[in-house]
Amino acid sequence: DIQMTQSPSSLSASVGDRVTITCRASQSISTYLNWYQQRPGSGPKLLIYAASRLQSGVPSRFSGSGSGTHFTLTVSSLQPEDFATYYCQQSYNTPPYTFGQGTKLEIK
Amino acid sequence: EVQLVESGGGSVHSGESLRLSCAASGFTVSSSYMSWVRQAPGKGLEWVSILYNGGRTYYTDSVKGRFTISRHNSENTLYLEMNNLRPEDTAVYYCARESSGWYDYWGQGTLVTVSS
Numbered sequence: 001d002i003q004m005t006q007s008p009s010s011l012s013a014s015v016g017d018r019v020t021i022t023c024r025a026s027q028s029i030s031t032y033l034n035w036y037q038q039r040p041g042s043g044p045k046l047l048i049y050a051a052s053r054l055q056s057g058v059p060s061r062f063s064g065s066g067s068g069t070h071f072t073l074t075v076s077s078l079q080p081e082d083f084a085t086y087y088c089q090q091s092y093n094t095p096p097y098t099f100g101q102g103t104k105l106e107i108k
Numbered sequence: 109e110v111q112l113v114e115s116g117g118g119s120v121h122s123g124e125s126l127r128l129s130c131a132a133s134g135f136t137v138s139s140s141y142m143s144w145v146r147q148a149p150g151k152g153l154e155w156v157s158i159l160y161n162g163g164r165t166y167y168t169d170s171v172k173g174r175f176t177i178s179r180h181n182s183e184n185t186l187y188l189e190m191n192n193l194r195p196e197d198t199a200v201y202y203c204a205r206e207s208s209g210w211y212d213y214w215g216q217g218t219l220v221t222v223s224s
Contacts (some may be wrong), residue, residue, distance in 0.1 A: 001169075004145055011156070017166050027139030032209055034210040034211070035208070036153075036211070038153075042216070043202050043204075043214035043216055043217055044145075044202070044204075044211070045155065045214070046210055046211060046212050049208075049209070049210035049212075050209070050210070055157045055212070070188060087152065087153050089153075089155075089210075089211075091206075091210060092164065095155065095166035096155050096166065096167075096168045096169075097209075098142075098155055099152060099153040099154065099155060099156045100152070102152040102153070105177075
């Protein structure tokens with residue numbers, strides 16, 4: 001199975017900051033990489049699919065990049081509602097479609 | 109509007125069974141790829157199973173032989189039959205619709221608690 005490793009596991013930042021979360025795959029997954037946001041008590045929400053495509057309705061301050069084994073999620077200017085946990089997920093080839101362990105973004 | 113509503117969670121003992129349901133609206137389950145994803149308390153997301161529109165299924169290794177994913181076409185509902193439950197199966201279980209490799213719609217989840 002493909003393993004996904006996110007870094008950092010947690011991150012403290014302030015409103016207005018630019019933050020970047022990294023996700024690495026244990027083997028090349030081309031651009032079969034998706035990012036989700038999860039707020040406490042809620043199901044995940046799709047932010048970015050196919051590594052860099054913004055899901056409809058998601059603010060443009062979110063962006064994704066990468067291919068192969070190295071991917072990033074960037075939030076250009078943090079808003080109060082962005083403090084949540086973020087997960088990457090690979091969907092390369094056949095299942096299981098594994099998730100990263102998550103990155104908790106907290107207010108500094 | 110697309111909606112997914114899970115039900116069927118509860119508290120059981122090791123070795124017992126539960127069947128989770130995911131009622132869908134706004135799209136057709138039988139034409140879609142549907143998955144179950146779980147989240148243990150305080151932990152991250154874990155992919156569990158997928159059912160393709162053609163009927164093929166996949167499972168994560170830890171549930172193979174114990175869990176079965178299925179659907180009822182006329183009720184537009186996805187199921188997860190869970191047998192021989194273990195304490196490590198304790199989690200919130202989400203159903204989600206897959207669209208070309210990503211999960212675009214998720215339910216609110218249903219909690220399964222397994223005690224030893």
